[in-house]
Amino acid sequence: MTEKITAEDVQKVANLARLDLPEEQISTYSAQLEKIITYVAQLEEIDTTGVPPTTRAVEVTNVSREDQVLSSPVREELLSLAPERQEDFFRVPKILSD
Amino acid sequence: MAIAELRQQLIRGEVSAREVTQDQLDRIAAVDSTLHAFLDVTAERALADAERIDKARMAGEELPPLAGVPLGIKDNLCTKGIRTTCSSKMLENFVPPYESTVTNRLWKAGAVLLGKTNLDEFAMGSSTETSAFGPTSNPWDITRVPGGSSGGSAAAVASGECIAAMGSDTGGSIRQPASFCGVVGLKPTYGRVSRWGLVAFASSLDQIGPFTSCVADAAELMNVIAGHDSNDSTSLTAPVPDYCEKLREPLAGVRIGLIKECFQQEGLNSEVKESVLAAADSLRSLGAELIEVGCPRFNDGIATYYVIAPSEASANLARYDGVKYGFRSEGAESLLSMTSRSRAEGFGSEVQRRILIGTYALSAGYVDAYYKKAQQVRTLIRRDFDSAFEQVDVLLTPTSPTTAFQTGAHLDDPLAMYLADLLTIPANLAGLPAISLPCGFDSAGLPIGLQLISNVLDESRLLQVAYQYEQTANVMANKPDGKFIP
Numbered sequence: 001m002t003e004k005i006t007a008e009d010v011q012k013v014a015n016l017a018r019l020d021l022p023e024e025q026i027s028t029y030s031a032q033l034e035k036i037i038t039y040v041a042q043l044e045e046i047d048t049t050g051v052p053p054t055t056r057a058v059e060v061t062n063v064s065r066e067d068q069v070l071s072s073p074v075r076e077e078l079l080s081l082a083p084e085r086q087e088d089f090f091r092v093p094k095i096l097s098d
Numbered sequence: 099m100a101i102a103e104l105r106q107q108l109i110r111g112e113v114s115a116r117e118v119t120q121d122q123l124d125r126i127a128a129v130d131s132t133l134h135a136f137l138d139v140t141a142e143r144a145l146a147d148a149e150r151i152d153k154a155r156m157a158g159e160e161l162p163p164l165a166g167v168p169l170g171i172k173d174n175l176c177t178k179g180i181r182t183t184c185s186s187k188m189l190e191n192f193v194p195p196y197e198s199t200v201t202n203r204l205w206k207a208g209a210v211l212l213g214k215t216n217l218d219e220f221a222m223g224s225s226t227e228t229s230a231f232g233p234t235s236n237p238w239d240i241t242r243v244p245g246g247s248s249g250g251s252a253a254a255v256a257s258g259e260c261i262a263a264m265g266s267d268t269g270g271s272i273r274q275p276a277s278f279c280g281v282v283g284l285k286p287t288y289g290r291v292s293r294w295g296l297v298a299f300a301s302s303l304d305q306i307g308p309f310t311s312c313v314a315d316a317a318e319l320m321n322v323i324a325g326h327d328s329n330d331s332t333s334l335t336a337p338v339p340d341y342c343e344k345l346r347e348p349l350a351g352v353r354i355g356l357i358k359e360c361f362q363q364e365g366l367n368s369e370v371k372e373s374v375l376a377a378a379d380s381l382r383s384l385g386a387e388l389i390e391v392g393c394p395r396f397n398d399g400i401a402t403y404y405v406i407a408p409s410e411a412s413a414n415l416a417r418y419d420g421v422k423y424g425f426r427s428e429g430a431e432s433l434l435s436m437t438s439r440s441r442a443e444g445f446g447s448e449v450q451r452r453i454l455i456g457t458y459a460l461s462a463g464y465v466d467a468y469y470k471k472a473q474q475v476r477t478l479i480r481r482d483f484d485s486a487f488e489q490v491d492v493l494l495t496p497t498s499p500t501t502a503f504q505t506g507a508h509l510d511d512p513l514a515m516y517l518a519d520l521l522t523i524p525a526n527l528a529g530l531p532a533i534s535l536p537c538g539f540d541s542a543g544l545p546i547g548l549q550l551i552s553n554v555l556d557e558s559r560l561l562q563v564a565y566q567y568e569q570t571a572n573v574m575a576n577k578p579d580g581k582f583i584p
Contacts, residue, residue, distance in 0.1 A: 005458075009458070010454060013454050013457045013458045013461060014454060016457050017441075017454060017457040018416075018419070018434070018437050018438045018441050019438060019441050019442050019450055019453065019454070020435065020438035020439045020441070025447075029450070029451060029454055032512055033451070033454060033455060033458065035512075036451075036455060036512065036516075039400075039401060039404070039513055040404050040405050040459075040468065040472075041401075042398070042401050043401050043402065043468075043471050043475055044467070046398065046471075046475055046478070048475060048477075051474040051477050052474070052477055053473030053474050054476040054477045055302060055473060056302055056332070056529075057288045057303070057480070057526075057527065057528055057530075058287060058289050058334065058529040058554055060289065060331070060332055060334070063331040065328070074195040077195035078423075081192065081193070081422065081423035082422055083420060083421075083424070083425075083426035084426070090422055092421055092433050092436065093430055093431055093432050093433050093435070093436045094431070094432055095433045
């Protein structure tokens with residue numbers, strides 16, 4: 001069975017994933033994703049009734065610790081990594097449209 | 099030279115750390131323009147670190163366990179003040195303001211950083227061809243891939259550019275390149291080694307481990323890097339044994355399971371199969387008992403992995419938004435467009451493909467059909483291993499169905515590339531420790547890898563079986579005069 005993946009499907013997923021892709025790239029990915037999703041869809045045939053999902057391979061129960069306030073020693077270094085910085089802020093293009 | 103031997107020579111003053119480091123830098127200068135195993139070589143720092151070790155020795159101080167051991171570090175482990183790129187344009191100029199726990203432990207133990215090694219972009223790939231900075235070549239035949247994603251680390255150890263290297267393994271990224279390059283590669287139990295400072299790919303699968311030229315060196319490195327870390331709440335609190343302690347124990351009574359499904363693979367190369375079965379035979383002659391075991395869901399590992407790993411990756415890589423660090427596309431007029439363009443231009447196609455698969459699998463209407471289903475099959479795969487380990491101590495399989503393939507062989511067919519990880523993925527899904535070590539060569543003179551898998555936290559057993567085999571088989575003593583890089 002082939003899982004049909006259209007260019008529209010991939011465009012929708014690309015928008016969700018914040019990837020602004022050119023049209024020809026979308027069409028390449030559509031064909032590849034169709035093949036990959038068809039392959040992984042073979043999982044459907046496995047009976048998993050009543051089987052609990054595994055989220056962690058090696059179970060670790062909730063790990064708690066004292067809530068402590070620590071100061072970050074690297075504030076200036078972190079800010080200096082910004083593509084565009086203004087004083088102590090990360091500068092970005094406008095957030096709201098006109 | 100093995101780490102224990104180097105330590106003795108340093109203590110006796112027969113060699114200086116500076117000489118050892120300089121030798122490695124010379125080797126890198128001689129071969130790395132051909133191999134491209136390293137993205138950055140930190141020569142100045144390496145020599146300064148080595149000189150510090152020599153001064154300490156001359157002052158009569160006790161040397162730490164890895165004194166003067168020159169290492170390559172996969173470039174997805176953060177090194178403070180040293181560029182850490184993940185082989186991506188997205189992080190081309192990223193200089194971490196902090197050090198990963200693993201590298202921090204290594205430097206404290208006296209190891210010397212030679213440089214950062216190449217990888218598939220964000221560790222996504224099986225050939226090191228998806229690196230934004232160009233591929234690495236296999237030292238055994240430079241027209242072939244070194245495997246991946248930790249291909250730079252594997253090639254660097256194989257070609258003698260460094261004594262050992264660190265890599266990360268999400269679906270086979272340490273073991274498969276170790277197999278392709280004829281070196282030892284160990285993926286520890288999930289949580290045995292802290293992931294703090296490892297750039298995240300798939301957080302429930304990622305684990306850091308060593309590449310070495312012999313099994314004893316892997317044990318030496320594990321002694322330094324294993325253990326709990328409060329910065330990684332998934333790191334395990336179980337006490338860390340001395341991994342060198344059990345190596346020399348004989349194998350009498352050890353039960354080794356051959357996973358039936360692995361040897362029935364259609365794509366399994368006959369020379370690989372023969373060599374791995376011969377290795378099993380020599381383990382039997384050492385006193386181990388061979389038992390055939392079934393893991394009926396083993397072959398569903400790839401389908402399971404290619405839902406879970408991309409899903410986790412799509413979430414982990416959401417952080418690259420062009421705001422705080424990393425690549426930013428110029429000239430966008432809104433925040434949304436700046437982020438979407440930065441990600442389109444900053445990520446290569448394999449990374450984008452996996453983000454798309456993961457986003458698709460997690461999107462409304464599909465999450466139960468794909469993500470939850472894959473997590474349930476993951477449970478079934480774990481249960482197969484659980485019942486296998488009721489019968490045996492260690493499982494044995496080939497590491498990869500083939501030896502190193504030609505550069506470019508799978509580039510147009512991502513699914514074919516994914517299938518190369520068939521035999522390594524299940525150990526990641528179940529969190530089990532696994533090691534690859536050389537067991538022979540094919541008729542083209544390329545190394546073949548043997549994979550051993552043990553139960554959770556049983557690395558000592560794994561290393562013991564691997565060591566005993568290595569000492570008997572002496573595979574590298576019979577290496578073919580092929581096209582190995584001189």
